[in-house]
Amino acid sequence: VSQYDPVEVATVYIAMFAARLDDHAFWRPTPDGEAEGHWERARRPLTPEAALGGLRGDKPVSSYMEDAVGATHVGAVDFDTEDGYARGLEVAGVMARAGAYPMLERSRRGCHLWVVIDDQVPGQAMRLALRWWTGQANAHWARDPKVEILPKRLEQRGPDTVGSPLRMPMMPHPVAGRRWPLLRADGTRLGESVSATLLAVDQTPAGLVREAAERAPLPPDECRIPAWARPVAREPGDCVQVLEAAGVARAVPGRGCRCPLHDDRVASLSIARDGERVWCKSPSCVAYNNGRGLGADQLARALGELAAAPA
Numbered sequence: 001v002s003q004y005d006p007v008e009v010a011t012v013y014i015a016m017f018a019a020r021l022d023d024h025a026f027w028r029p030t031p032d033g034e035a036e037g038h039w040e041r042a043r044r045p046l047t048p049e050a051a052l053g054g055l056r057g058d059k060p061v062s063s064y065m066e067d068a069v070g071a072t073h074v075g076a077v078d079f080d081t082e083d084g085y086a087r088g089l090e091v092a093g094v095m096a097r098a099g100a101y102p103m104l105e106r107s108r109r110g111c112h113l114w115v116v117i118d119d120q121v122p123g124q125a126m127r128l129a130l131r132w133w134t135g136q137a138n139a140h141w142a143r144d145p146k147v148e149i150l151p152k153r154l155e156q157r158g159p160d161t162v163g164s165p166l167r168m169p170m171m172p173h174p175v176a177g178r179r180w181p182l183l184r185a186d187g188t189r190l191g192e193s194v195s196a197t198l199l200a201v202d203q204t205p206a207g208l209v210r211e212a213a214e215r216a217p218l219p220p221d222e223c224r225i226p227a228w229a230r231p232v233a234r235e236p237g238d239c240v241q242v243l244e245a246a247g248v249a250r251a252v253p254g255r256g257c258r259c260p261l262h263d264d265r266v267a268s269l270s271i272a273r274d275g276e277r278v279w280c281k282s283p284s285c286v287a288y289n290n291g292r293g294l295g296a297d298q299l300a301r302a303l304g305e306l307a308a309a310p311a
């Protein structure tokens with residue numbers, strides 16, 4: 001931050017890596033030390049002073065990846081696995097070969113991959129493009145819950161919704177306390193200082209993101225409800241049988257189980273007592289179906305489409 005005015009450097013830094021300028025998040029340690037802490041929404045603008053506090057000191061901040069209307073010029077993939085840096089390098093390689101300029105930052109575990117583009121796109125386009133490139137490197141990574149793609153999908157959008165934050169590049173890790181430099185796709189360092197790094201950042205053409213997003217299949221949890229699922233099918237059928245055939249464990253009539261139609265970590269799927277219908281509690285899931293749920297035939301069809309969908 002030497003030969004330039006620090007506030008100007010921080011202003012450029014914010015413009016580059018934050019999509020939402022009227023808010024940000026700060027690290028709130030847990031007092032009892034049971035868990036380490038969490039990113040808390042600040043509910044105030046992301047100022048150059050706040051950014052400098054993180055870049056120079058030990059008060060890291062996270063930025064939100066979409067503005068209030070859902071547009072963005074920045075995206076990231078958080079590889080939170082032991083081999084995360086190797087994964088990041090592979091995805092960055094795919095992106096670089098497509099003409100993009102991904103940047104990598106190691107983290108305590110794994111790494112963050114950042115991309116800054118030269119125009120705004122809908123957050124969904126950024127997310128789909130990053131998922132497409134991740135899937136091109138390895139189909140399983142695009143579906144791995146430990147590989148988080150940002151911006152995330154928002155159920156609703158408005159002035160009061162912000163989505164998920166990500167620690168801004170070159171900020172110290174709030175728990176590990178150390179920081180890592182931004183790297184090019186080949187693993188070399190962009191610059192020795194923050195200002196040198198900012199000068200070395202190449203913006204990815206937004207057209208590449210739009211193209212990749214168009215090629216990406218919409219993940220099942222982002223699909224609109226297909227026409228065939230809308231009418232309430234009353235034909236009797238055995239949903240338990242269908243679920244068991246799909247490999248769902250502990251499918252019991254009148255009970256809940258893990259929903260196989262979205263990335264479910266709790267038992268979101270309810271099975272009717274007669275076993276002829278299922279409902280998912282997640283409103284974005286095809287098995288929610290506006291509260292109507294699915295009959296056995298519809299469930300089988302939804303599972304078939306999910307299995308046939310490319311990663």
Ligand SMILES: [Zn+2]
Binds near residue numbers: 259269280281282288
């Ligand atoms: Zn579901």
